[in-house]
Amino acid sequence: MTAPLSQRGRLAPASPIRRLASLADGARARGVHVHHLNIGQPDLPTVSAMRQAYRSYDCATVAYSPSQGTAELRAAWADAYNGQGLPGALAPITADDVLITVGGSEALQLVFAAACDVGDAIMVAEPYYTNYRGVAHLLGIEVVSVATAVTDGFAIDVAAMEAALTPAVRAIVLSSPGNPTGAVIDRPTLEALGALAVRRDLLLVLDEVYREFVYDGSGVAPSALAIAGAEQHVAVIDSVSKRFSACGARVGALVTRNRALFDVCVRFAQARLSPPTVDQAAVLAALQAPFDEVYASIAVYKRRRDVLIAALREIPGVVAPCPAGAFYLIADLPVADADAFCRFLLERFDHHGETVMLAPAEGFYRTPGAGRSQVRIAYVLEEAALLRAVDCLREGLRAYAGG
Ligand SMILES: Cc1ncc(COP(=O)(O)O)c(C=O)c1O
Structure with a gap:
């Protein structure tokens, strides 16, 4: 016998952002480098x-x-x-x-x-x-x-x-x-x-x-x-x-x-x-203190956003509105089920030993089935890594469509 759990406890929703974490661990265990575009943890130094x-x-x-x-x-x-x-x-x-x-x-x-x-x-x-x-x-x-x-x-x-x-x-x-x-x-x-x-x-x-x-x-x-x-x-x-x-x-x-x-x-x-x-x-x-470092970091995120949007828009079938703020965007992908595609990227794909972890957007919707073809991307990586991550996305979409 274990201690009783409340109904509220048993029904507690898990974070959709962290759901694929064990698959990312699996990819790393296979020696694949995972670019994390799935989580909003800023990579810049604390002020x-x-x-x-x-x-x-x-x-x-x-x-x-x-x-x-x-x-x-x-x-x-x-x-x-x-x-x-x-x-x-x-x-x-x-x-x-x-x-x-x-x-x-x-x-x-x-x-x-x-x-x-x-x-x-x-x-x-x-x-x-x-x-x-x-x-x-x-x-x-x-x-x-x-x-x-x-x-x-x-x-x-x-x-x-x-x-x-x-x-x-x-x-x-x-x-x-x-x-x-x-x-x-x-x-x-x-x-x-x-x-x-x-x-x-x-x-x-x-x-x-x-x-x-x-x-x-x-x-x-x-x-x-x-x-x-x-x-x-x-x-x-x-x-x-x-x-x-x-x-x-x-x-x-x-x-x-x-x-x-x-x-x-x-x-x-x-x-x-x-x-x-x-x-x-x-x-x-x-x-x-003056907010100079804050505004310097905003300039870094703006450059990243611009680089990311330009690269994403070159991928056939990807629709990504240019975000005016924060460091996230939602991209619509040419796949029926973005969750399955995100799993594929972690479980069965690599591009020169690298892959990318994205957050399936379905979990950000309340309406069942809404956002199924979308992912959330957090641009908390430096520009070179962002571009490599987008390469992985482009090649991943190609391999997914072909396979
Ligand atoms: C929109 C939004 N609100 C609130 C939070 C909570 O932030 P914290 O509890 O770290 O202040 C976050 C964190 O990602 C967020 O994205």
Whole structure:
């Protein structure tokens, strides 16, 4: 006899991004080099201000911090927003609006739990960041999805979202710049989403963890924190994981001007006591330093995007909208079942001793069967390796069609 498992536990969805990991291990065991385009772990160094802060951190006791994060970090986080002009014409963001969390992931948990009861629903636009489903599942929350299309760059259709609302939906949850599409929601669409949230009394949760990862030179993606009139209906998810190339620091934030929502999230956060103390000190140093390294890394990702898109578009039958932000894109491949093709690449294929690991996009969709011919590509490899990975994809498609 083993200890009982909850139904919720037995039904927990596995991450579609990690599902093929054992096949990649198998390829490596056969001596094949695997280019990983499947996972969004930035390969660039963590910003130097954070590394310096870790090196010089010294205290007698690593104590808990306040549950909402250190006062210094919350103030610096708010200052960074205001310095980026994020609130637009609205009142500046203050430290009181910023709750420090254990990565953006915990901010998602807190805000979903604060907005929804068991049996309520969140609405997403598919393809979507699948951890929204993982967090929703943990909390007994349903996921309602609205389709977007590869053919128009995964643009959000606010009218379609409104038409698909059900009485159970409490929050609309979107990422911009988006994972897995790289699409950036423009200001008019954000304003329409804000108006929808107010009109239908919903919470708009905008996941802005890739905020600086925009390639049109604007420096920062349009933020939900700047939607006039929707202040009480907006919560923003933030994180240093991508911005500072510091995924392991586990520091993020929930930002909202809605006091009641904020206070509920703080009460939930009290149950986990504290976000990490040492990492908060390191993030404080990075937020107070100039963002030069951040913007230098964005320039690197932009070059990679351009190289990748150009190479992908030379492969017959591949459709890949050019992503405006983040470091992902969805490509439609000339195969019926991208999952089977991704397995083939790892199990039965190599090109001069190399192959490529991609994330089948089906797992980023809620609708069964949607996205079957698509893959998500994360461009977190240097340009030369990216090009070799695309060579493997092209040759793999050829071998797959022939075999
Ligand atoms: C869209 C999006 N939101 C949130 C997260 C969570 O990031 P973290 O918990 O590392 O801050 C990620 C990580 O990949 C992401 O892609």
